[in-house]
Amino acid sequence: MDTRRTLPALLLCTALALTGCNSLPGNSEPQALRKFESSQHEAAAMTPIAGREPDLLVRDFYVAAANPTSDYLSARNFLTPDAAHRWNPRESTLIVNRIDLTTRPDAASGTHAYQIRGEVIGRLSSDGSYRPESFLYEADVELRQVDGEWRIDSLPDGIVMERTELRNQYQPHDLYFFDPTNRVLVGDRRWVFANNDTLNTTLLSLWAQGPSKLIRPAVSTTLPAEAEFTGAEDGVYHFSGLANLGPDQRLLLAASLVWTLSTARVQGPYAIEADGQPLLDFSREYTTDDFAEFNPQSYVGSAPAIYALTDRNLYQVSNGGLDTKNNVLANVGDIRSAAMSSDGTGAIVRQEGERNRLWVGELSQHMDRSVLAETLTTPTFEYDPAVVWVVADGRRVLRVVRSAASGELSESNVNISELHDIDGDISVLRLSHDGTRAAFVIAGRLYTAVIQRPNASERRLTNVVEVAPQLGDSVLSVDWQLDGSLIVGTSTPDTPVWRVEQDGSAVTSLPAGNLTAPVVSVAASPSMLYVTDAHSTRQLPLGGNRGSFWREVPGLQGVRSALVVAN
Incomplete structure (x- = not known):
């Protein structure tokens, strides 16, 4: 059976939605829907604490609003009957760093009013997908008493959720x-309500x-x-x-x-x-x-080849040392950067006078010359090792393809029109392991995009997102981890290495006790993270706790190399 024929697709045009049970809020629902019945084991709805002071009741409301079950019944319990009827939680779902309350002095007699502020860091769509955003949220809420208890009587539509509540109440899953x-x-x-x-x-x-x-x-x-x-x-x-x-x-x-x-x-x-x-x-x-x-997790348990770019030569790391004999690139010299595929295909950037040239081929055989430019980024492979990408002179993204028929290399420009409004040069470009996403650094800021195929030979970067704006312009290096997240090296002294989730929903600092910024190179294998800081090349097992130390790579003690993991 030929499983490479085109699958007509995975978009079902009419489908069920889980409103009131698990689905996230949205502006509208498809019209032809059949709703699932709510689970009999859903957690009981949250209710206000008797005698709760108004400011604390408002905070409790925002916690309750993270629970979408029964059409946000928990949140509606904190509203007056009129407000509960008017309020549309499905207008939008904003994720904020934290919610701040400030009393408004102009509240009418017998009421309380607060201004709500929060730094928006992202937005959840109705399908559970997350997108990073960055702006200041401001809104007013007013409370009045109902049967002697404070309830919210006026508030804007939509959900505002603190980042901690997203983590507490929802779980990410891959479709x-x-x-x-x-x-x-x-x-x-996608983010799915967990309870x-x-x-x-x-x-x-x-x-x-x-x-x-x-x-x-x-x-x-x-x-x-x-x-x-x-x-x-x-x-x-x-x-x-x-x-x-x-x-x-x-x-x-x-x-x-x-x-x-x-x-x-x-x-x-x-x-x-x-x-x-x-x-x-x-x-x-x-x-x-x-x-x-x-199997999308077929990499688990695998042990890819590791290479070290040291003194402008490329060596394979094996048995705790550098293999200087069985590698045609061990004594080539002038190598500025390199990428390796799991089938043994290599792509290296080598200095030629004042310029740099891309070479592509199997290490055990002849390598062919390709792009020549003033500057070239570290090359990166598509899922197909016959195709490699590189950025020439900061703004030309090139796709180099080896013909299966002739064996010749050809070059074509990738459409990057959506990047034209972003000032600066592309200093780093890395393709994901499945070949559908790109991560890149422009002027020290980290972006991702998806790779569109208008036709068999054309590629276009689209849906460009800045995924870690909180890192500012400190980003120096990035690579994809095999779970779809990113490892990021920066110039920040206190926190030089970060993990960024694929959708930008979390940016987490990694242990940094014995690292010295800048971290100019990062790489990831199925079991290990590698970084090159100001002094040496170090490794950290995946899953290490925050107290873990980065250790020098065996065979590279005292050597400042860039590690290359075969993809």
Whole structure:
């Protein structure tokens, strides 16, 4: 079976929504919906404390507003009956660093009024996707007494949630959709209310609505318009409108569903039916073993080759030392940067006089020359190791492809028109492991974009987002971790290394006790993080606690190298 044929898609045009149960607030809902019944095991609604002072009641309201169950019943319990009827929580969901209250002195007699302020750091869409934002939120709320108890009588529509409540009340999960080549599953991160027992149907309901707006240009998104997810019954997930899908398309659809459920730790096997029949001919129930070739976490437990760029030569790191014999690049010299793929293909930037040239090829064979420019960034591979990207002279993003037929290299410009309003040169460019996203640094600030394919040979960076504005212009280096997050090196003395979540929902400093800024190079393997600071090259096991120390890489003690992890 040829699983590389085009999957007509994973966008189901009419699908269920989980309103009042698990779905996030939004401006509107699709019209053709069937609502799931609320779980019998939902947590009890939060209610005001008797005799609560008005300022504390307002704070309690914002905590309660993080709970979307029963159409935000917990939050409505803090409102007067009129306000509860008027209030539309689905207008928007803003995430703020913290909520500050200031008493308004002009409140009418017998009422209390407060000005609410908060630094907005992001926004949740109705589909659970997160997008970083940065602006000041200001609003007024007024309270009056109802039967001797303070209640909020006037407030703006929408939800305002502190970052801590997002972490406390919601959990991120990946929905999986195929890339345009149908070779790799792409994660689409969504935030789902945690305190319920309907995670499985919540995820499939969100999945059925299709990819988020952010990742949509980079994934396959076409299913018949009549296709619909009709819910779960007796442990079976039901779909309709799939009668015209071929076996290859059904296989890829099943793989997307199974890996979405499995990575969320929903217990399998998974029974899936389409139009009253098993989705696939070979079985009614499926496990991840049936779709192992599409495992989005296949890197777990693998041990990629590690290379060190030292004294402008590239060496493989093996057995706790540098292999200086079995490497054709060990004594080439003048190498400024390098990237390696898991199949042994290398891409190096080598200085030639006052300029720099990109060379591409297998280390054990002849390497071919390519781009020549004043400056070239560290090259980065697509999912296909026959394709490498590099930035020439700060503003030209080039895609270098080796022809399968002739073996020749060709170059083409990537469309970066959406970057033209961002001042400065691109100093770093890194492609994600699935080849659908790019992270890049312009004037010290960190951005991401998704990679759109208008046709077979054209590429375009779109949906550009600054994902860590709080880092300012301190960013010097970045690389993708295998879970989709970013490791970021900066010039900040106290916190030189950070972890940035794929959607920008969290920016977390990593242990820094024995690091000295600037951190000019970072890299990640399935089990280890690597950095190059002002003095040496160090490593830290993934999952190390905040008290952990970065240790020098065995074989590179006292040496300041840039580590290259084969991707």
